[in-house]
Amino acid sequence: MALLDVRSLSVAFETPSGVVQAVNGVDLAIAGGECVAIVGESGSGKSQALLACAGLLAGNGSASGSVRFDGQEILGLPEARLERLRGPGFGFVFQDALGSLTPHLRIGDQLAESLQAHQDVERAAAMAEARRMLERVQVPDATSRLTQYPHELSGGTRQRVAIAAALMPRPRLLIADEPTTALDVTVQAQVVSLFRELRQELGMTLVLVTHDLGVVAGLAERVVVMYAGSIVEEGATPRLFRSPAHPYTTGLLAALPRLDDVVDEPMRAIAGAPPRPGQLPPGCAFAPRCERRGEACERQAPALLRNRLGRVACHHPALAEGAT
Amino acid sequence: MIRKRGLWADAARRLVANRAAVASLCVLGALCLLVAVGPMLSSYPADELDWSMMGTAPDLGSGHWLGTDRLGRDLFVRTLHGARISLVIALLATAVSLVIGVTWGAVAGYAGGRVDSMLMRFVDVLYALPNIFFVILLTVVFDRSPMLLFVAIGAVGWLTMARVVRGQAMTLMRRDFIEAAIASGAGPSRVIFRHVVPNLLGTVIVYATLMIPQMILIESFLSFLGIGIQEPLASLGNLIADGANEMEAAPWILLVPAGCLVIIVFCFNFLGDGLRDALDPRDP
Numbered sequence: 378m379a380l381l382d383v384r385s386l387s388v389a390f391e392t393p394s395g396v397v398q399a400v401n402g403v404d405l406a407i408a409g410g411e412c413v414a415i416v417g418e419s420g421s422g423k424s425q426a427l428l429a430c431a432g433l434l435a436g437n438g439s440a441s442g443s444v445r446f447d448g449q450e451i452l453g454l455p456e457a458r459l460e461r462l463r464g465p466g467f468g469f470v471f472q473d474a475l476g477s478l479t480p481h482l483r484i485g486d487q488l489a490e491s492l493q494a495h496q497d498v499e500r501a502a503a504m505a506e507a508r509r510m511l512e513r514v515q516v517p518d519a520t521s522r523l524t525q526y527p528h529e530l531s532g533g534t535r536q537r538v539a540i541a542a543a544l545m546p547r548p549r550l551l552i553a554d555e556p557t558t559a560l561d562v563t564v565q566a567q568v569v570s571l572f573r574e575l576r577q578e579l580g581m582t583l584v585l586v587t588h589d590l591g592v593v594a595g596l597a598e599r600v601v602v603m604y605a606g607s608i609v610e611e612g613a614t615p616r617l618f619r620s621p622a623h624p625y626t627t628g629l630l631a632a633l634p635r636l637d638d639v640v641d642e643p644m645r646a647i648a649g650a651p652p653r654p655g656q657l658p659p660g661c662a663f664a665p666r667c668e669r670r671g672e673a674c675e676r677q678a679p680a681l682l683r684n685r686l687g688r689v690a691c692h693h694p695a696l697a698e699g700a701t
Numbered sequence: 702m703i704r705k706r707g708l709w710a711d712a713a714r715r716l717v718a719n720r721a722a723v724a725s726l727c728v729l730g731a732l733c734l735l736v737a738v739g740p741m742l743s744s745y746p747a748d749e750l751d752w753s754m755m756g757t758a759p760d761l762g763s764g765h766w767l768g769t770d771r772l773g774r775d776l777f778v779r780t781l782h783g784a785r786i787s788l789v790i791a792l793l794a795t796a797v798s799l800v801i802g803v804t805w806g807a808v809a810g811y812a813g814g815r816v817d818s819m820l821m822r823f824v825d826v827l828y829a830l831p832n833i834f835f836v837i838l839l840t841v842v843f844d845r846s847p848m849l850l851f852v853a854i855g856a857v858g859w860l861t862m863a864r865v866v867r868g869q870a871m872t873l874m875r876r877d878f879i880e881a882a883i884a885s886g887a888g889p890s891r892v893i894f895r896h897v898v899p900n901l902l903g904t905v906i907v908y909a910t911l912m913i914p915q916m917i918l919i920e921s922f923l924s925f926l927g928i929g930i931q932e933p934l935a936s937l938g939n940l941i942a943d944g945a946n947e948m949e950a951a952p953w954i955l956l957v958p959a960g961c962l963v964i965i966v967f968c969f970n971f972l973g974d975g976l977r978d979a980l981d982p983r984d985p
Binding site: 543 | 888
């Protein structure tokens with residue numbers, strides 16, 4: 378059975394200018410021990426879908442559908458029950474590591490805090506565990522870091538500390554929301570390899586939300602591509618990179634600058650802009666920007682169909698041999 | 702290795718650089734010491750009437766260093782007693798408003814929505830009640846006592862604190878570290894008291910320092926009107942009221958406690974100003 382089983386999840390926000398639909402009926406199953414990446418542009422609903430899974434939507438947001446974590450329905454669960462589930466169930470790592478560390482708490486207190494919120498442990502024991510966790514995420518000089526404040530650390534160290542904080546209650550599912558976006562490239566690589574090692578060591582299930590396909594290629598076994606609040610394609614990472622079926626995925630991959638590209642060649646961006654939530658076109662949401670659009674695309678939204686290589690929502694998928 | 706400087710060490714350094722604040726701190730420290738041990742230095746108790754020395758002018762020789770009031774009581778000792786009561790009431794009232802106001806405001810800012818509306822409308826209603834009317838009502842219903850006075854003052858003082866804290870808490874709630882704390886499963890009380898309130902401390906300290914002189918003034922005002930501290934107990938307020946009656950004949954009876962009040966209020970204001978600059982350097 379899947380550790381996280383999401384069925385027709387929709388997320389809507391009530392704003393002064395009306396209801397905005399951020400996620401439209403997402404189906405997704407994540408098995409224990411898996412590493413899944415969710416990619417898409419800003420505003421594609423990838424973060425909101427995952428926040429909804431942990432009951433962390435902003436006050437004006439509401440989720441419908443079903444989210445089962447380890448067989449237990451999450452949506453509609455009272456706040457007190459959610460709190461108990463969060464640390465040991467889900468751990469979160471956010472993009473802005475400095476912002477996600479409480480500025481007035483020393484690193485040691487910060488880490489001990491996230492353990493003591495869930496377990497009745499002595500402070501000394503929690504501190505010892507904090508030091509072990511810092512060493513595990515390869516923070517150099519862990520002992521002296523314990524007494525430092527977040528602003529005294531470098532960006533990479535902060536992100537490691539944020540990861541350590543999320544790992545303290547030993548979550549079964551770690552959700553990393555753009556964990557490398559704010560870091561420079563060398564540190565990105567370190568954090569990616571840290572995630573890889575942690576998965577091997579702890580057998581942790583990891584969901585990676587990102588728009589960085591390089592990180593995806595390095596970590597994830599499976600990729601889910603979202604566009605305008607829906608999943609448009611899903612498949613094993615190597616297949617998806619080799620032969621993307623959905624034109625949006627093709628566009629994303631083509632837009633990746635490569636070091637061996639001719640310098641003078643213009644960047645291959647996808648033309649147009651993603652639709653504003655709440656103003657989706659009647660047919661396929663990607664149709665206005667799609668090179669392969671046909672008549673059907675503008676009339677009817679394509680269903681997310683499963684084939685042997687994964688799932689794709691397109692009237693004209695580019696299917697490699699062996700599909701269907 | 703670079704020497705470590707915490708948030709508070711930094712603030713202390715900036716405070717020490719502010720001469721007015723440091724001077725105020727020294728004066729206040731000296732005054733507190735004087736208020737605590739000063740009455741023992743003089744050979745006169747605060748409530749002994751001396752019929753032969755009614756309304757004598759300040760005179761170092763007689764032992765009445767700052768003179769006597771119209772009942773012949775030593776003004777130096779009475780002023781120190783008055784300052785002591787005024788300070789204690791102001792500090793207690795500030796502490797009470799601090800606890801209630803911070804908790805109230807932080808909960809409102811944390812919860813938001815309907816809870817926030819209800820809590821803040823309650824504050825609005827209390828704001829609308831005329832302060833003095835409320836205190837007079839209390840003194841009529843219950844007996845007059847210093848205890849009641851500080852409850853009454855404190856009960857009014859927390860309102861503004863609650864508003865200030867609520868506003869700050871609301872902005873903090875949008876910060877990522879709060880979301881991170883909630884995402885790691887911290888419950889409401891843990892979020893409020895470990896992550897929100899400590900981040901408010903700078904603002905709260907500054908506001909409290911500026912609140913103490915207000916409290917002293919309110920207490921003095923009530924005592925001046927005769928509904929605060931009662932004779933034979935002295936507070937700066939009723940000493941000034943006494944002095945105002947003899948203003949023409951014996952101005953020192955007014956000037957001594959009034960001067961003491963001015964010094965205290967001045968010092969707290971300077972100190973509060975200095976603390977604000979020290980704790981919030983972004984806004985000079």
